[in-house]
Every structure is written in structure tokens, then in C-alpha cells.
Amino acid sequence: MTVPEVSQAPNATTTVVDGVHRLQPTGISILIVGGGIAGLTLANEAWRQGHDVRVLERSPELDVIGDTFGILPPALVTLRHFPSLLQEFEATSYDALFSFYSHVGRKLLGVGEAPWNQPGAKHAAEGVRVPWIRSRYGLVAALEGQVRRLGIPIEYGKNVISYAEDGTKAAVQTDEGRVYHGDLVVAADGVGTKSHKHVLGSVARPISSGAAAYRGMIPISRLKDISDDAKKRYLSSDRPEFRVYLAGRMHMNVIITPDFVNYVLTHEDSGSADEAWRSTLPGSAVLKMIDAVPGWDPALKEIIAQTPEKSVVDWKLLWRNPQPQWSSRLGRVLQLGDSAHSFLPTSGNGATQAMEDALSLATCLALGGKDNIVESVKTHVRLRFERVSALQRFGFVNRQTLHNINVEEFEKNPAIVPMKMSRWIWTHDPVQYAHDNFSKALASIVNGAEFENTNLPTGFKYEPWTIEEELAREEQGLGSTLYSTGDWS
Ligand SMILES: Cc1cc2nc3c(=O)[nH]c(=O)nc-3n(C[C@H](O)[C@H](O)[C@H](O)COP(=O)(O)OP(=O)(O)OC[C@H]3O[C@@H](n4cnc5c(N)ncnc54)[C@H](O)[C@@H]3O)c2cc1C
Structure with missing residues (x-):
């Protein structure tokens, strides 16, 4: 041929x-x-x-x-050809700074801007500001x-x-x-x-990975009455934040935006998780799970406690x-x-x-x-x-x-x-x-x-x-x- x-x-x-x-x-x-x-x-x-x-x-x-995820520049190389979509895209993105924390609340490393937004970097999506986080x-x-x-x-x-x-x-x-x-x-x-x-x-x-992820979203309006300490350490930044909390064989991504706090806790799957975006649990299930590792930051727990009833997705991580x-x-x-x-x-x-x-x-x-x-x-x-x-x-x-x-x-x-x-x-x-x-x-x-x-x-x-x-x-x-x-x- x-x-x-x-x-x-x-x-x-x-x-x-x-x-x-x-x-x-x-x-x-x-x-x-x-x-x-x-x-x-x-x-x-x-x-x-x-x-x-x-x-x-x-x-x-x-x-x-659904809550949040990252979209990297290669996915957006033709966005400039869609002018109204480009405008909406920019209006719904969260230009977060990235950092690592230990689960007790201590900052370990501030990575800052995404590597493609660092000075001198040139990414694939011409003319588009690509943030870490997107709804x-x-x-x-x-x-x-x-x-x-x-x-x-x-x-x-x-x-x-x-x-x-x-x-x-x-x-x-x-x-x-x-x-x-x-x-x-x-x-x-x-x-x-x-x-x-x-x-x-x-x-x-698919093969079970033995792990699942609790995914929760808390509207900022629900966080009016949390302690001053929690407000100061979680809600006072002038930029959205993307924090990864390390806790041994668990880790939690915490995304803080002017509209919501979104957390994703990767944990051991007890067998109840499902590969569906519809299963719903209370925030108390998340608090119970993280307590398996002592010492989690009380201010973060205060925030998680404000999760709306039955809104947590338990997403089974399958390979x-x-x-x-x-x-x-x-x-x-x-x-x-x-x-x-x-x-x-x-x-x-x-x-x-x-x-x-x-x-x-x-x-x-x-x-x-x-x-x-x-x-x-x-x-x-x-x-x-x-x-x-x-x-x-x-x-x-x-x-x-x-x-x-x-x-x-x-x-x-x-x-x-x-x-x-x-x-x-x-x-x-x-x-x-x-x-x-x-x-x-x-x-x-x-x-x-x-x-x-x-x-x-x-x-x-x-x-x-x-x-x-x-x-x-x-x-x-x-x-x-x-x-x-x-x-x-
Ligand atoms: C409701 C929902 C919420 C999600 N939220 C998140 C999130 O918060 N964070 C994250 O990281 N990922 C999330 N995901 C997964 C994420 O979108 C995908 O992993 C990734 O973007 C790849 O996209 P995809 O189009 O291949 O799959 P998906 O985005 O999953 O899209 C598949 C689409 O196909 C439709 N579909 C399924 N079966 C049929 C059928 N038999 N006939 C017709 N249509 C069908 C689904 O309803 C869905 O709209 C979510 C997926 C869904 C469906």
C-alpha cells in the first residue's frame, strides 16, 4: 500500500x-x-x-x-481563535500560588507561580494567561x-x-x-x-489502587463565623492558593479562592468509594478520616467542618x-x-x-x-x-x-x-x-x-x-x- x-x-x-x-x-x-x-x-x-x-x-x-482541576497550556493552543470563549475562560480561572504544607499547618515550601508563568518562561498557548486552577x-x-x-x-x-x-x-x-x-x-x-x-x-x-479521594467544596459565604486565626491563615491572601498538605500516606490538596474552598483528600479506600461523581457524604466523614493521623491543623479542620451536608464526593481511584x-x-x-x-x-x-x-x-x-x-x-x-x-x-x-x-x-x-x-x-x-x-x-x-x-x-x-x-x-x-x-x- x-x-x-x-x-x-x-x-x-x-x-x-x-x-x-x-x-x-x-x-x-x-x-x-x-x-x-x-x-x-x-x-x-x-x-x-x-x-x-x-x-x-x-x-x-x-x-x-464537579469542583476543580488544572488545565495546562497545551490544551489551550487554539483558544485565541475563540475570542468570546477566551474571555469566559479568563473570567472563570483561579490564578493560584502553589505551596506545600505539613498537615500540622506548617508551610514547607512556597513554589509560587506555575512554572510556565515564571519570568522568561514561554508556554504553548500564545496570548493566554494559564492559571494552576480552573473550575x-x-x-x-x-x-x-x-x-x-x-x-x-x-x-x-x-x-x-x-x-x-x-x-x-x-x-x-x-x-x-x-x-x-x-x-x-x-x-x-x-x-x-x-x-x-x-x-x-x-x-x-480497572484495578483498585486501594485509595480514594474525598472531594469537598465550601462556599466562602459559609466561612463567616470561623475563628480569626483560621480566617487569617486561610482566607487573607490576596491571591488564590493551591496548597498540598502532606500527612504520610494521605495528602490533601486545599484550593482557596474568593468563591470557595475546595479540598481533595487522598486516603485509603475502605471499599465504600465509587468511581462516580454523585456519591455524597457529610464533611464529618472527612474529619473522621484525617483524625487517623494525629495533629492536623485545627484551623483547617474548622473550615472542613463547614462543608455543606451530604456534599462530599468519595471518588475511587482506579488504575x-x-x-x-x-x-x-x-x-x-x-x-x-x-x-x-x-x-x-x-x-x-x-x-x-x-x-x-x-x-x-x-x-x-x-x-x-x-x-x-x-x-x-x-x-x-x-x-x-x-x-x-x-x-x-x-x-x-x-x-x-x-x-x-x-x-x-x-x-x-x-x-x-x-x-x-x-x-x-x-x-x-x-x-x-x-x-x-x-x-x-x-x-x-x-x-x-x-x-x-x-x-x-x-x-x-x-x-x-x-x-x-x-x-x-x-x-x-x-x-x-x-x-x-x-x-x-
Ligand atoms: C460530572 C463530572 C464532574 C467531574 N468533576 C471533576 C472534578 O471536579 N475534578 C476533576 O479532576 N475531574 C472531574 N471530572 C472528570 C474530568 O472531567 C475528566 O477526568 C477529564 O476532564 C477528561 O474528560 P473526558 O471528557 O474524557 O471525560 P468526562 O469529563 O468525564 O466526560 C464524559 C462525558 O460523557 C458523558 N457520558 C458518559 N457516558 C455516556 C453515554 N453512555 N452516552 C452519552 N454520554 C455519556 C458524561 O455524562 C460526561 O459528560 C468530572 C467528570 C464528570 C462527568
Whole structure:
């Protein structure tokens, strides 16, 4: 087989809607299952790059559940092309300063600005101030607003239960028996995706990590009557804060903003946690859990005690081995975001990689054109898998480091920062990368030509890995070999 002739990226604008310049139509129809972070990002970017898009979402309406997460610059490289979305994005972000604390309330290290916002740093998202922290709901609402303003059809209450395809198109069926088609179907339906059976032939079983995370949000209005000491130490900063509290095999992220305090406590799973954003517990469950380690800062406990009733999510942290097969046998069904690769929160990368996937896919499809959809899908996976897999492992190693850190040693030598966000992660531009590498990666698929990804640390030799191997090394007291090649500075 020869490498198909690849059309150059179309750059002539044909339409402008809401200030977004749409590139030449490609005639490719994409049916997106899941209106979460990956699905909505793909909808907007695919529309901009000239594809025809439609979104099906299971929730009956825009979901207001969720607290905060980080979005790194590579996810935002095309945000400047969406002027009203850019404005909303900036209005809903929390430009926090980052620091480490011991659980008794002593500050160990002030890291300060995100590395990409430090003087002299140049990140991938031109013209965008990228903060550490973002409200998940704020982002979903902003992305969905953009989808609506562009006139992209989005249907709520559509629970997709099965996938099918032939040589020319793919289809899904909802639990109401309705069938929808597209030249390509993208399963962006999160960790519980219904696409595994079609794509992999079986449902991929997640592995329990033995840990879960309590996630709570307290509106600032509920903190009027806390002690002066708690107000002074937690609510007096003129910048939002992102603090990580270390407590042996537990750690708690505390995010303090003018609107709310959000905490995420990673703790041992007693078996009651669920991989769902809906389980609800009282704040007292969190207080009981942290008391297993004596000495937690009383001021922080005072704040946690103000958590609204039954509002804490107990999110089970499950591991899934990296799996390289994101597309179906005939290449017309593709997994995107969490459905292809879930992340531990300690990677700081789950939402970012989901958005990078979306930008890469829209670009590969535009470069390949309507006649080469299947090849473009495979090329996209070739460009993405190793980067994503390395970052999944990075999240795993961060978790090990955080839970094994000796606080006294860390205090004496803060250079051993337990979570490093290396340059290669935040300088990557997934759209430019697809433009620069599409033809070479495609040739490697079509005729086995040599191709090496460069969206990894310089000098890094990608090696397949499994959770079982990492755990076995941990049990033997050996560190991960992740950092043994490549520049991770
Ligand atoms: C309600 C909710 C709240 C969240 N809150 C947080 C948070 O506070 N912090 C954090 O770090 N991460 C949160 N996450 C997870 C985070 O959004 C993802 O890990 C990450 O952003 C990757 O995005 P994704 O689009 O792949 O998956 P998701 O953002 O999980 O999106 C998947 C979407 O697919 C929809 N869907 C699922 N099954 C079907 C189906 N059968 N048919 C149609 N649609 C379907 C879901 O309703 C959801 O909208 C949340 C996820 C959800 C669904």
C-alpha cells in the first residue's frame, strides 16, 4: 500500500461565527458521544477546522457537578481563535500560588507561580494567561456555551449503549433505540465508556489502587463565623492558593479562592468509594478520616467542618493499564480522553490530555481529508499514545513520591519537590505537532517507515509499562525507572 496523497491544511476561512473563523469545509461528519471536557473541546475545534459535528450527552442537562482541576497550556493552543470563549475562560480561572504544607499547618515550601508563568518562561498557548486552577463546571459551561453559539447540535438525555461500523461509516444506538451515524464516531464518554466492547472486544477491567479521594467544596459565604486565626491563615491572601498538605500516606490538596474552598483528600479506600461523581457524604466523614493521623491543623479542620451536608464526593481511584488500541478494527470508532486513558489526579494531566487529544484529532482529520479518515485516525493515535502513556506513568510515580516523602527531610532540602511539572509537558503544541509530523507518522502506519515521536522528554526512550510491574518494584523498595532516560527538568 502507498501513502495516500495528503491535502495541505486548508487555511482559507469560509465563515465567521461568534468571532471564530471557520476553515474550509472538509465534508467529514463526526458524531461525538459525551459532552464532557474532551467531547466539547473536540466539537468546537472540529467545527473550526471545517468538520461537521454533532454531540450526544447522557445527562439530562448541562451537569453542574464537579469542583476543580488544572488545565495546562497545551490544551489551550487554539483558544485565541475563540475570542468570546477566551474571555469566559479568563473570567472563570483561579490564578493560584502553589505551596506545600505539613498537615500540622506548617508551610514547607512556597513554589509560587506555575512554572510556565515564571519570568522568561514561554508556554504553548500564545496570548493566554494559564492559571494552576480552573473550575471544572466553569470550563464545561464555557465550552458548551461556545458549542451553542457556533450552532453545533448538542442533544441531552441521549444514553449511548452500543457502537457499530462498516467500511464507510459508524453508528451508535441509545437506550431509547435511536440510531445516529457519522463518518467517524468519537467515544468521549469518560471512564465508564460503553465503547470498549466494540473497540477492544471486551470491557477493560480497572484495578483498585486501594485509595480514594474525598472531594469537598465550601462556599466562602459559609466561612463567616470561623475563628480569626483560621480566617487569617486561610482566607487573607490576596491571591488564590493551591496548597498540598502532606500527612504520610494521605495528602490533601486545599484550593482557596474568593468563591470557595475546595479540598481533595487522598486516603485509603475502605471499599465504600465509587468511581462516580454523585456519591455524597457529610464533611464529618472527612474529619473522621484525617483524625487517623494525629495533629492536623485545627484551623483547617474548622473550615472542613463547614462543608455543606451530604456534599462530599468519595471518588475511587482506579488504575487502568495503558492500552494502545484507541480505535476500532475498521477505524471508524475512536476513543478520546478518559475513555481511552484515565489518569490519577497526581498526574495533573487528565483533562489536559483529553483536550490535547481533541485538538490533535481535529487537525489530523483536516490534514488527511475525507478520503483518508481511517488513516488519519490511526495517525492521530500514533502521535498521541506514547505521550499519554508516559504521563499516566508520571502520575503514578508522583503519587508514590507524595506518599513516601519524609516531611522533615523535605523541609531541610526543599529541592526534592515531590511533584515536578517538566517543561516538555507544558511547551507542547498538539496542533503544530500534528502539522509537523502527520505525513511521517502516516507513512509509518501505511508502509512501516521509521517514525519517532518527539512530544516526549528529549532523549526519552519510551518503554511499555504496566501497573503490576510498577507495584512490584514499589513492594521491593525500588523506585520507578521512568526518569532513567530523557530530560525531565
Ligand atoms: C460530572 C463530572 C464532574 C467531574 N468533576 C471533576 C472534578 O471536579 N475534578 C476533576 O479532576 N475531574 C472531574 N471530572 C472528570 C474530568 O472531567 C475528566 O477526568 C477529564 O476532564 C477528561 O474528560 P473526558 O471528557 O474524557 O471525560 P468526562 O469529563 O468525564 O466526560 C464524559 C462525558 O460523557 C458523558 N457520558 C458518559 N457516558 C455516556 C453515554 N453512555 N452516552 C452519552 N454520554 C455519556 C458524561 O455524562 C460526561 O459528560 C468530572 C467528570 C464528570 C462527568
